Amino acid sequence: MVEPTHRVTVRAPAKINLHLGVGGPRADGFHPLATIYQAVGLYDDVTVADAPDWSVGLTAPIDGVPLDDDNIAIRAGRALVAHHGLDLAARITIAKGIPVMGGMAGGSADAAATLLAVDRLWDLQTSDEDLLRIAGELGSDVPFALLGGTALGTGRGEVVTPIPDRSSVWWVVVLSDEGLSTPAVYRHFDVLAPDAVADPPVPQALVDALAEGYTDEVGALLHNDLWPAARDLRPDLVDVEAQLRILGPDGVLLSGSGPTLLMLYEDVEEARSAVADLTERGFRCTIAPGPVAGAHVVTYA
Ligand SMILES: C[C@@](CO)(OP(=O)(O)O)[C@H](O)COP(=O)(O)OP(=O)(O)OC[C@H]1O[C@@H](n2ccc(N)nc2=O)[C@H](O)[C@@H]1O
Numbered sequence: 001m002v003e004p005t006h007r008v009t010v011r012a013p014a015k016i017n018l019h020l021g022v023g024g025p026r027a028d029g030f031h032p033l034a035t036i037y038q039a040v041g042l043y044d045d046v047t048v049a050d051a052p053d054w055s056v057g058l059t060a061p062i063d064g065v066p067l068d069d070d071n072i073a074i075r076a077g078r079a080l081v082a083h084h085g086l087d088l089a090a091r092i093t094i095a096k097g098i099p100v101m102g103g104m105a106g107g108s109a110d111a112a113a114t115l116l117a118v119d120r121l122w123d124l125q126t127s128d129e130d131l132l133r134i135a136g137e138l139g140s141d142v143p144f145a146l147l148g149g150t151a152l153g154t155g156r157g158e159v160v161t162p163i164p165d166r167s168s169v170w171w172v173v174v175l176s177d178e179g180l181s182t183p184a185v186y187r188h189f190d191v192l193a194p195d196a197v198a199d200p201p202v203p204q205a206l207v208d209a210l211a212e213g214y215t216d217e218v219g220a221l222l223h224n225d226l227w228p229a230a231r232d233l234r235p236d237l238v239d240v241e242a243q244l245r246i247l248g249p250d251g252v253l254l255s256g257s258g259p260t261l262l263m264l265y266e267d268v269e270e271a272r273s274a275v276a277d278l279t280e281r282g283f284r285c286t287i288a289p290g291p292v293a294g295a296h297v298v299t300y301a
């Protein structure tokens with residue numbers, strides 16, 4: 001006899017935006033995007049287990065992550081169960097490997113992981129279409145965390161289309177001690193760019209460079225429309241960015257709404273020596289490969 005599954009662990013990756021094109025705010029307040037997402041090898045592991053009520057915990061305490069109904073993982077679990085008209089609940093445990101409030105979509109990764117884990121825990125057989133739609137209702141970045149790889153994001157970021165990516169690269173992820181609020185960065189973008197277009201263009205040259213696997217070109221084409229707003233709110237990032245460029249990576253980029261900064265390397269040894277150099281100078285940094293898979297089951301128990 002097959003025993004029922006009582007515990008499922010799903011791993012979900014961080015994301016970066018190789019290109020983040022932002023338009024002027026829509027009537028609903030969200031900004032239209034043309035973004036190229038890439039999933040990178042920093043992960044949160046989310047475990048769900050049958051329980052009488054919904055709850056969430058962390059394997060190690062981390063400031064800034066709510067442990068009540070505001071946690072996006074609980075909202076994801078409830079949303080999927082409600083979609084199926086069921087009255088079920090789970091204990092959610094999150095092992096965080098993705099920096100919090102770093103512009104790497106850790107909360108979105110947890111939501112995506114929870115959707116998949118809850119679906120598998122109770123064998124709900126949710127269609128991909130429904131999973132992606134519910135993900136999009138939870139947050140603009142959540143559908144991409146399900147998909148992984150490299151993808152074009154449009155709408156407010158929730159409409160995702162996989163694109164071919166023959167590059168295989170290493171990101172040096174340079175962390176910041178303080179987070180940046182995504183809504184605050186978008187609000188400041190509106191001040192700096194009052195005439196932003198309604199429909200930001202798809203970065204075709206970058207799409208082509210990725211399809212060919214030309215890392216040099218990808219590095220030269222990295223772009224983030226939120227950089228002027230983020231560096232206004234965090235002027236210290238300007239000096240950090242300059243220091244990173246001196247090390248000669250293939251590219252430097254602000255991750256999403258920041259404040260994490262990224263350096264692109266084709267060669268892992270060069271990436272490792274940049275990390276050694278920066279660590280010696282007091283920076284907190286780590287290496288992540290890209291692109292990697294989206295949310296996937298790692299354990300059934
Ligand atoms: C900037 C980006 C780039 O991928 O990533 P992060 O830096 O957060 O990782 C995203 O647009 C963040 O997406 P996400 O964090 O999922 O945002 P949501 O939960 O949907 O929205 C949070 C808030 O961000 C603003 N927002 C978000 C997306 C968007 N296209 N326009 C916006 O103006 C709104 O103020 C919204 O209330």
Ligand SMILES: Nc1ncnc2c1ncn2[C@@H]1O[C@H](COP(=O)(O)OP(=O)(O)O)[C@@H](O)[C@H]1O
Nearest residue numbers: 064071072100101102103104105106107108110
């Ligand atoms: N499971 C979660 N993990 C991290 N943050 C969460 C989570 N649920 C809700 N949040 C809230 O979402 C905000 C954004 O967090 P995060 O996703 O880490 O950053 P970013 O949007 O910069 O990528 C945090 O301020 C936090 O209050």
